[in-house]
Amino acid sequence: MAGGQPQASATLPEIDNWVEVDVDINVDINGEGCEYVRARENWGAGDFRPHVALTSSASTAPIESASSASIAAILATHPGAQIIAVDVWSAQPASGRRITASYPNGNAQIVIARWVWADGARHVQLTASAATHQFLACEPAFLYWATHLVLTAEPGDTRRDAAVDPVLDGWASAHAQLPLELLDRIAPPQTFILPSVVLSEWAERELLAASGRSLPRRSAADELRAAGLLHGNRRRLSPFASLLASHWQPTATVLEVSRSNAGVTQTMTTWTLGESTAFAVDVVDADAVDVVTADAASAGSTRGARRAYGVIPIAHTVDTVLRFLQIGPAWSFAINPALLSVADYEQRLSHGDASAGQPAPDCANDAFSHFWAQPWTELRVRTARRAGRFISAGGAGVLSLSAADAAADIDAAAEPMLALETVPTYAVYTWLLEAFEAALAV
Secondary structure, three states: OOOOOOOOOEEOOOOOOEEEEOOOOOOOOOOOOEEEEEEEOOOOOOOOOOEEEEEEEEOOOOHHHHHHHHHHHHHHHOOOOEEEEEEEEOOOOOEEEEEEEEEEEOOEEEEEEEEEEEOOOEEEEEEEEEEHHHHHHHHHHHHHHHHHOEEOOOOOOOOOOOOOOOOEOHHHHHHHOOOOEOOHHHOHHHOOOOOOEEEEHHHHHHHHHOEOOEOOOOOOHHHHHHOOOEOOOOOEEOHHHHHHHHOOOOOOEEEEEEEEEOOEEEEEEEEEEOOEEEEEEEOOOHHHOOOOOHHHHHOOOOOOOEEEEEEEEHHHHHHHHHHHHOOOOOOOOOOOOOEEEHHHHHHHHHHOOOHHHOOOOOOOOHHHHHHHOOOOEEEEEEOOOOEEEEEEOHHHOEEEEEEOOOOOOOOOOOOOEEEEEEOOHHHHHHHHHHHHHHHHOO
């Protein structure tokens, strides 16, 4: 092993431009047992330094316990962290997991890819960390290490203890024929929270039309003042209101996403300009829409649909979108059939949670039948360069949707079909990162 540390629990191959550094560097490691750290040799001044850290501890507990403990440590160590994905990792003989998470660090957002192994004698962790704008460039090196890492400790006998081991996902464990920890309990605390600033369409138009940081006399001043967007009794915009309005420019990078369930669609639109992103999210609460104010009535208008508004650092954009889409860790399995008619899909989607109204296709395999029986939410993502369409079934995972290519031997008059493909939540996240980076490059 590099650095002459024979006691290390694993060896890593060398990669150009990555160097071994002192263990006491300020890197993302949890607890004791850090054996060595490798960090990017050249990185931007003042920027986060991408790195990997190898840690280990003696334990005979199984991989599902090691994974659950690692997830708990990430959430406890990093306020605001969200767990994006948990995947089975099988590149080594020992049982493994890959845990993907992210957390805010000031104006930055840090992505953690943590590989965990349990060999019956030790729990070994390889933790790779990079800022969101660095992660895709660093990902090949991280994956290379995780694939070629060699565990050096003598394996032992795993000891399971029903009293302390995490609860297993019964269906996923039976389908995969190996113990898989229950991931459902991770998702509830990671829900998206609407910003506190909520405006009607009318107030939004008035805010957009404001010039010189002030409003005309006949305007939505009362509503904007109630939302904290005006200075006291004056009509001048607050600094936050000015910052929000400044993002609505033709040069802003626009990302639009939506969630549709049982006929109800909620949309988030983001505008990125400079180092920050403004966003607006539909308010779908029945009690929060179609309210008439005195100002609006006097102007001959109703408030109509309402949206919640916020401004975040640019680095937080993709992770905020991921939270809004409510995509979290789920065990993913290949489905069959890989084609579904548009009519059958739209009928199934319209049921929302009431999947009993339409049976799964006759030829559906066990994974598709399981997915079919869960609540469905259609997710759409659109930028100037890319568009994606997915269906989420919560703990049953995510499928991508695309128009199926017409086969040469199929009648041209046949009904249109959709191609379905299982997409691990890790892949959804990296797709969002790629789509956002591509949009910024326009």
